[in-house]
Amino acid sequence: MALTKTLQSRSSDLSKPESQVEFLSSGIFSDGKAPIFRNLLDDHSSFPLKPNTLEVLQVNLGYMCNQTCKHCHVDAGPDRTEIMTKQTMQSCIDVIKSNNIETIDLTGGAPEMNPNFKWFVEHARPYVNEIIVRSNLTIIEANKTYNELPVFIAKNKIRLVSSLPFYNADKTDRQRGKGVFDKSINALRKLNNLGYGKPESGLTIDLVYNPTGAFLPAPQLSLEKEFKKVLKEEFDICFNQLFCITNLPISRFLDYLIQTENYEDYMFKLIESFNPEALDGVMCKSTLSVGWNGTLYDCDFNQMLDLKIDPNSPQSISSFNIDTLKNRVINTSQHCFGCTAGAGSSCQGSLV
Amino acid sequence: MLVSISKNRKFNIRMGVYYESNDLRKFGKIADYDKELADKFFDWYGAVFEEGALTAREKALIALGVSHAVQCPYCIDAYTEESLKFGINKEQMMEAVHVASAIRGGASLVHSVQMMNKVNKQEM
Numbered sequence: 001m002a003l004t005k006t007l008q009s010r011s012s013d014l015s016k017p018e019s020q021v022e023f024l025s026s027g028i029f030s031d032g033k034a035p036i037f038r039n040l041l042d043d044h045s046s047f048p049l050k051p052n053t054l055e056v057l058q059v060n061l062g063y064m065c066n067q068t069c070k071h072c073h074v075d076a077g078p079d080r081t082e083i084m085t086k087q088t089m090q091s092c093i094d095v096i097k098s099n100n101i102e103t104i105d106l107t108g109g110a111p112e113m114n115p116n117f118k119w120f121v122e123h124a125r126p127y128v129n130e131i132i133v134r135s136n137l138t139i140i141e142a143n144k145t146y147n148e149l150p151v152f153i154a155k156n157k158i159r160l161v162s163s164l165p166f167y168n169a170d171k172t173d174r175q176r177g178k179g180v181f182d183k184s185i186n187a188l189r190k191l192n193n194l195g196y197g198k199p200e201s202g203l204t205i206d207l208v209y210n211p212t213g214a215f216l217p218a219p220q221l222s223l224e225k226e227f228k229k230v231l232k233e234e235f236d237i238c239f240n241q242l243f244c245i246t247n248l249p250i251s252r253f254l255d256y257l258i259q260t261e262n263y264e265d266y267m268f269k270l271i272e273s274f275n276p277e278a279l280d281g282v283m284c285k286s287t288l289s290v291g292w293n294g295t296l297y298d299c300d301f302n303q304m305l306d307l308k309i310d311p312n313s314p315q316s317i318s319s320f321n322i323d324t325l326k327n328r329v330i331n332t333s334q335h336c337f338g339c340t341a342g343a344g345s346s347c348q349g350s351l352v
Numbered sequence: 353m354l355v356s357i358s359k360n361r362k363f364n365i366r367m368g369v370y371y372e373s374n375d376l377r378k379f380g381k382i383a384d385y386d387k388e389l390a391d392k393f394f395d396w397y398g399a400v401f402e403e404g405a406l407t408a409r410e411k412a413l414i415a416l417g418v419s420h421a422v423q424c425p426y427c428i429d430a431y432t433e434e435s436l437k438f439g440i441n442k443e444q445m446m447e448a449v450h451v452a453s454a455i456r457g458g459a460s461l462v463h464s465v466q467m468m469n470k471v472n473k474q475e476m
Contacts (some may be wrong), residue, residue, distance in 0.1 A: 171441075
């Protein structure tokens with residue numbers, strides 16, 4: 001199993017957001033073989049895409065991660081140094097305090113690796129109904145520094161959303177690195193012991209299935225049934241829901257598609273599976289993404305492509321203005337086909 | 353060689369090639385010649401693969417085996433991918449192909465009973 005390195009450490013051209021955006025606008029999209037996303041929105045009377053009520057502030061605490069997964073849309077890894085400061089975290093807290101935002105969704109990298117992670121959670125907790133942490137599970141097992149994390153997250157009633165692309169080591173380790181499956185199972189056992197995933201505990205852990213290759217996810221409910229059965233029978237592990245998330249053609253997954261000559265077929269798959277019904281629930285309508293340096297984006301994927309928010313809106317969390325933001329036009333590109341394909345895809349799984 | 357034949361231009365046909373993997377994407381175009389029957393077929397096809405007494409996963413694996421039995425390259429592509437979506441592993445896929453092959457082989461071999469019957473009847 002070859003070790004994955006970040007695109008940045010490989011000095012890959014695709015590590016630059018502008019190169020990715022250019023790539024996603026060329027080839028089949030510039031020679032007319034495939035429609036561009038914006039035109040398809042237009043065909044379905046959905047252009048421009050506008051937001052609904054803001055429900056979730058998704059905050060990226062930094063790109064550092066203890067893992068280097070093959071499909072990572074962030075190009076995260078141990079060598080990434082971008083990290084959110086306490087000052088920017090405070091700006092996020094100020095915004096949720098004064099705008100009745102129900103949920104903050106902490107992501108990364110491994111958000112727990114931000115040295116101010118606990119400070120942020122404790123200071124944000126009184127002002128939101130729900131804190132989601134997108135935890136890779138293995139961070140709990142990474143070293144002593146993180147051994148107390150499960151108790152901390154349970155105490156703060158954090159909802160965990162954790163990747164486990166499959167219920168066996170073969171597929172999981174091929175996507176996420178050697179030994180990740182076993183560590184994830186150990187972490188899940190610790191979390192189950194604290195009540196996570198158990199009925200009436202009030203502690204929720206949802207798992208995330210990402211396809212381990214150039215294909216779309218199977219139906220969410222069908223996979224969830226299978227995951228629950230196998231994880232219970234073979235590992236005595238329980239969890240709440242399974243979210244199926246389509247891999248978007250950006251960053252390391254885009255690199256994988258290109259290297260394996262799957263790019264065009266994958267894009268056609270996304271385009272031909274375009275489901276207008278999924279448009280109503282796309283996460284950019286109810287979520288705002290905050291970059292590690294406080295820059296605002298329509299979603300975490302746009303953040304990685306550095307596709308800035310509507311220029312008529314405030315660009316940073318420090319100048320947040322809900323009235324201007326609710327009238328913005330959502331910025332899209334061809335990667336958005338990933339969120340509207342088949343049953344649709346969001347950070348909370350399928351949409352229809 | 354890409355041949356431009358006016359009535360076929362929209363299909364971008366490569367004449368002289370029997371199977372093109374991209375043709376799978378054009379399956380829906382069978383409706384161009386007979387929409388009513390195509391609609392009935394696709395409705396039925398969709399219903400067949402919905403979860404029922406068998407799971408969608410089990411159906412994908414059956415379809416993969418049958419695809420090999422009928423030697424349909426489009427179906428093999430489609431149901432290999434469908435199997436991957438459900439996390440069906442290589443060993444399970446290959447076993448499904450062996451099941452299909454065993455039935456194909458057995459179907460030929462069991463006819464030998466007829467041969468034997470004929471021999472036993474006619475030979476002194």
